[in-house]
Amino acid sequence: MAAANGDSKGFEVPKLEIKFTKLFINGRFVDAVSGKTFETRDPRTGEVTAKIAEGDKADIDLAVKAAREAFDHGPWPRMSGFARGRILHKFADLVDQHVEELAALDTVDAGKLFAMGKLMDIPGGANLLRYYAGAADKIHGETLKMSRPCHGYTLKEPVGVVGHIVPWNYPTTMFFFKVSPALAAGCTMVVKPAEQTPLSALFYAYLAKQAGIPDGVLNVVPGFGPTAGTAISAHMDIDKVSFTGSTEVGRLVMEAAAKSNLKPVSLELGGKSPVIVFDDADLDTAVNLVHMASYTNKGEICVAGSRIYVQEGIYDAFVKKATEMAKKSVVGDPFNPRVHQGPQVDKDQYEKVLKYIDIGKREGATLVTGGKPCGDNGYYIEPTIFTDVKA
Missing domain, CATH: 3.40.605.10 (Aldehyde Dehydrogenase; Chain A, domain 1)
Known part of the structure; x- marks a missing residue:
């Protein structure tokens, strides 16, 4: 996973004049x-x-x-x-x-x-x-x-x-x-x-x-x-x-x-939207859709698919593919066209997400991937997946 560092090297950040502040x-x-x-x-x-x-x-x-x-x-x-x-x-x-x-x-x-x-x-x-x-x-x-x-x-x-x-x-x-x-x-x-x-x-x-x-x-x-x-x-x-x-x-x-x-x-x-994946689903399609539902707009969306229920027959294969996709997701400067996920909106939201990740660990869920801040500055967090989550 590419780390976020706010560096504009390799792409152009447009010059921006803030015109209206009143x-x-x-x-x-x-x-x-x-x-x-x-x-x-x-x-x-x-x-x-x-x-x-x-x-x-x-x-x-x-x-x-x-x-x-x-x-x-x-x-x-x-x-x-x-x-x-x-x-x-x-x-x-x-x-x-x-x-x-x-x-x-x-x-x-x-x-x-x-x-x-x-x-x-x-x-x-x-x-x-x-x-x-x-x-x-x-x-x-x-x-x-x-x-x-x-x-x-x-x-x-x-x-x-x-x-x-x-x-x-x-x-x-x-x-x-x-x-x-x-x-x-x-x-x-x-x-x-x-x-x-x-x-x-x-x-x-x-x-x-x-x-x-x-x-x-x-x-x-x-x-x-x-x-x-x-x-x-x-x-x-x-x-x-x-x-x-x-x-x-x-x-x-x-x-x-x-x-x-x-x-x-x-x-x-706000909500906590579920996604249900059955055994007869096309695995690649399901993983792609769940990834989009979970991480679109860095997860800051009221209909984010943040609870995933997968039927037993494809559960292990689904977790494996979803983890691989999350690890390939590029986190970084949102002006960079190669980036998939930018920073959380502000420090409060950044700290809130990290707090919930910590709660997941303390309550016994298994952290499969992610869970850490990204880069030296800014409000970047790795795409994160937990399994063995208790309702």
């Missing part, structure tokens, strides 16, 4: 009310990438005020779906024009593979925008056949001001999963990117303004969960919250929403 509220980049900043670090090295304005309750209040004004009195909810769709298509085109820069931002923020960002994450975000741009003028109600001589119909309207809390593992994909349908419907919003990965979200706010999305419609406030995230969840003037993250925090989001204005909440929370 909060984006009502169409402008502004400092936090408190003047505070926090550091975002490059997981390849642990070094500081940029200092980001730290939003908290006061900033969320300003962002919600701007979003409420834009919803209650601005043009966005009152445009035809076709007109909103045209702007979203332009937004998508602008994303396409900055693919390399955006992919590099997610690499230095989240440790994501640069090649994968260029190929999938950033184009995928643009295509999510295009999908919902096409849906914007197709949000129809129904005329209902009534049992009595009266008229009945349904009318679908935007819910209002939406709060989006975005996770760190897929900063671009999850940004557009949340923002695109809300924009298409005519909602206005406040987005809180994860504190580990704010850079691309701020860039997307800039591109949204360039595309013609009116001021106040899309606000981006980086900050921390207990402050900015709680302020969104509990805000009386936010009509709906969308959160992706841990089950523990999801409960807090739902509780805060219930205690405020009983706003509806959409939650996508």
Whole structure:
């Protein structure tokens, strides 16, 4: 297994200028009310990438005020779906024009593979925008056949001001999963990117303004969960919250929403996904699929196949092939096109993974391969396999 060392020898690391580090509220980049900043670090090295304005309750209040004004009195909810769709298509085109820069931002923020960002994450975000741009003028109600001589119909309207809390593992994909349908419907919003990965979200706010999305419609406030995230969840003037993250925090989001204005909440929370392999499976195909399910995005994915159940008839052969594949996986700088796995997103996640590896050893599971940090700096961990795991 190739060790990670952060060395750019043999491949080119793109030059990257961090352009946007302030909060984006009502169409402008502004400092936090408190003047505070926090550091975002490059997981390849642990070094500081940029200092980001730290939003908290006061900033969320300003962002919600701007979003409420834009919803209650601005043009966005009152445009035809076709007109909103045209702007979203332009937004998508602008994303396409900055693919390399955006992919590099997610690499230095989240440790994501640069090649994968260029190929999938950033184009995928643009295509999510295009999908919902096409849906914007197709949000129809129904005329209902009534049992009595009266008229009945349904009318679908935007819910209002939406709060989006975005996770760190897929900063671009999850940004557009949340923002695109809300924009298409005519909602206005406040987005809180994860504190580990704010850079691309701020860039997307800039591109949204360039595309013609009116001021106040899309606000981006980086900050921390207990402050900015709680302020969104509990805000009386936010009509709906969308959160992706841990089950523990999801409960807090739902509780805060219930205690405020009983706003509806959409939650996508963590899991421990099983993969079941039977004796009649094609062994090579099964091993390849399980490897992909386990190690895609360095395992930082809510549907990672991290529990593998293999039927007895092929168990030994499966473990052997899976171990061989894990040992061949190249861990290193995610800008290197030959690398399969980059660093964990930050020091906390790195230490959490190593802690769980240690727990596995102490509880009697057999460490077959991996289990150790990789390289002299950065947050790299070897692909790891345990067997003899007790439920």
